[in-house]
Structures are given as structure tokens and as C-alpha cells.
Amino acid sequence: EAGVTQFPSHSVIEKGQTVTLRCDPISGHDNLYWYRRVMGKEIKFLLHFVKESKQDESGMPNNRFLAERTGGTYSTLKVQPAELEDSGVYFCASSQDPVGTEDTDTQYFGPGTRLTVL
Amino acid sequence: EDQVTQSPEALRLQEGESSSLNCSYTVSGLRGLFWYRQDPGKGPEFLFTLYSAGEEKEKERLKATLTKKESFLHITAPKPEDSATYLCAVQAYTGRRALTFGSGTRLQVQP
Numbered sequence: 113e114a115g116v117t118q119f120p121s122h123s124v125i126e127k128g129q130t131v132t133l134r135c136d137p138i139s140g141h142d143n144l145y146w147y148r149r150v151m152g153k154e155i156k157f158l159l160h161f162v163k164e165s166k167q168d169e170s171g172m173p174n175n176r177f178l179a180e181r182t183g184g185t186y187s188t189l190k191v192q193p194a195e196l197e198d199s200g201v202y203f204c205a206s207s208q209d210p211v212g213t214e215d216t217d218t219q220y221f222g223p224g225t226r227l228t229v230l
Numbered sequence: 231e232d233q234v235t236q237s238p239e240a241l242r243l244q245e246g247e248s249s250s251l252n253c254s255y256t257v258s259g260l261r262g263l264f265w266y267r268q269d270p271g272k273g274p275e276f277l278f279t280l281y282s283a284g285e286e287k288e289k290e291r292l293k294a295t296l297t298k299k300e301s302f303l304h305i306t307a308p309k310p311e312d313s314a315t316y317l318c319a320v321q322a323y324t325g326r327r328a329l330t331f332g333s334g335t336r337l338q339v340q341p
Contacts, residue, residue, distance in 0.1 A: 116273070143327065154234075155274070155317070157328035168326050203273055207327075216262045216281075216321055219329060221273035 114138065116206050116222035124228045130192040133225045137186070137206030144187050145207075145219060146179060147171075150200035161187060194229045201226050232257045234332035236318050242338045243308055251303040251335045253318030263301050264329065265294050266317040274317055277303075308339045 117136045125131050137144045146158040157171040163184035172179070176195070181187040191198055201224045207217035233256040243249055255263065262281055266274035278287045280296040287294050291312065293304045303316055315336045319329040 145327070147329075147331075154333040155319075155329075155331040157330070160327055168328060170326070171328065205273075216279070217327065218264075218276055218279060219327075220276060221266070223271070223273045 116204055116220055118202075118204050118222040118225050120225060121223065122226045122228075124230065125194055126230055127196055128193045130190065131194055131227060133189045133191075133202055133227070135187045135189070135204030135206075135222060137204070138220060141206035141208050141220075142184065143167075143207040143209070143217060143219075144181060145205040146187070146189055147203045147205065147221075148200050149203070150197070155203065158189075191227070194227075196229050199227055199229045232320055232322055232330040234318055234320055234330055236316075236332035236335050238335060239333070240336040240338070242340065243305075245309055245339055245341050246307045248304070248306045248308070250305070251316055251337070253301040253303070253332055254299060255301070255318070255320050257320045257322045257330070259323035261321045261323045263296055264319045264321070265301070265303055266319065268315045268317055268334070277316075305337070308337075310339050310341050313337055313339045 119134045142163050144161040147155050149155045160168040161181045164181050178190045203224045205219040205221045207219045235254045237252045262279050265277040268274045278294040283298045285296050291306050295302045315334040317334045319331045
């Protein structure tokens with residue numbers, strides 16, 4: 113079974129430019145999450161999709177970040193315009209709803225996109 | 231606000247030298263505590279989920295335990311391939327699925 117994939121693996125852009133990150137979740141996973149780690153900090157939650165709907169956007173830092181999930185499949189995260197403090201590693205994770213005796217879902221992470229804003 | 235603190239920040243062991251990593255947490259009702267392993271340049275790889283105090287889970291040389299305030303990841307007779315950053319995360323009973331992560335413990339196992 114293919115894992116979560118992210119593209120690109122690395123992006124270097126100038127301040128003020130636009131960048132779009134893509135995440136393909138594990139097939140059949142309705143839940144899709146975005147997280148990021150900025151330099152020296154822990155991984156922080158950004159938002160959560162259930163299928164194509166935004167379930168929780170509480171971690172989005174500001175309105176320069178726009179996430180979409182068309183048709184409930186892959187997701188994109190656009191940063192426009194990018195600022196220096198947006199540099200970091202952006203992770204996507206996906207999960208299916210709990211099954212059986214599980215109390216919560218297990219989130220499986222992709223390899224991340226390293227974003228460098230110069 | 232949910233908080234996760236991991237210690238030590240870094241740990242160097244000799245091959246075969248057992249040790250434990252600590253994850254202290256503060257959460258408004260624990261729904262689940264998660265352990266992940268992360269190798270350089272890769273994403274976190276899921277290891278365990280613990281739900282309630284007293285619970286233990288094992289996988290090869292790793293065993294995770296949980297109390298009401300902290301979790302331990304015990305590594306028995308580690309091998310160099312166990313070298314990685316180990317991350318702890320919590321999920322609260324708030325209706326949100328967001329994970330709150332600690333900053334991790336970087337483990338290096340020398341042959």
C-alpha cells in the first residue's frame with residue numbers, strides 16, 4: 113500500500129512569491145491533515161480536512177495560507193505571498209476513521225516538503 | 231493549552247545499553263498518546279498509541295508505557311538502526327483530531 117506522498121520535496125522561493133504544496137493521502141483515507149515545523153520548533157498542527165470539508169482550521173497562521181482538497185482526494189496548501197518566517201518543513205498526514213475498538217485515528221505522515229523563503 | 235515536554239533532548243547510547251525516553255504531558259482529557267520515530271529527511275513514522283494509564287505496548291526492542299502524567303519509551307538492547315528522533319504527541323478529548331507534539335529526543339546508538 114502506497115503511503116502519503118508530498119510534492120515537491122524541496123522548494124526555494126523569494127519573499128513575496130507564491131508556492132503551492134501538494135499532498136496525496138493514502139487511498140481511502142477521508143481525513144487529511146497539514147502540519148509544519150519551523151526551525152528549532154516542534155511540529156505544529158495547521159488544519160484538518162474530512163473528505164473535501166475543512167473540519168478544523170484553528171492552526172492556520174494567517175490568511176496568506178490557503179488549503180484546498182478538491183473532490184476529497186489530494187490536497188494543496190498555497191502560501192501567497194510567502195514571508196521569511198514561512199520557511200520550514202510542511203508535513204501532510206492522513207487517516208481513516210477509528211475502527212473496531214480503537215478510540216481514535218492513527219495519522220500517517222508523508223515525507224514533508226522543505227520550504228525555504230529567501 | 232495542551233503541552234508535551236520530552237527529555238532528554240539528546241541521548242547517546244552504546245549498542246546493547248538499555249535506556250528510557252520520557253514524555254510528560256498536560257492535556258484537557260487525554261484521548262490518545264502517540265509515539266513516532268523520525269529519521270533525517272523523512273516524515274514521522276507511527277510506532278504506538280496509548281489510551282489509558284497502565285497501558286503498555288511493545289514492538290521489537292521498544293516498549294511504551296503510560297501514566298496519568300507521562301509516558302516512557304523503553305529501548306532494550308538498542309542497535310545502531312534504532313538511531314532516530316523519537317516524537318511524542320497527544321490528542322485531547324475536545325472533538326479536535328489535532329496532535330500536539332513534543333520537540334523530540336534525538337537518539338544515537340553507537341556500535
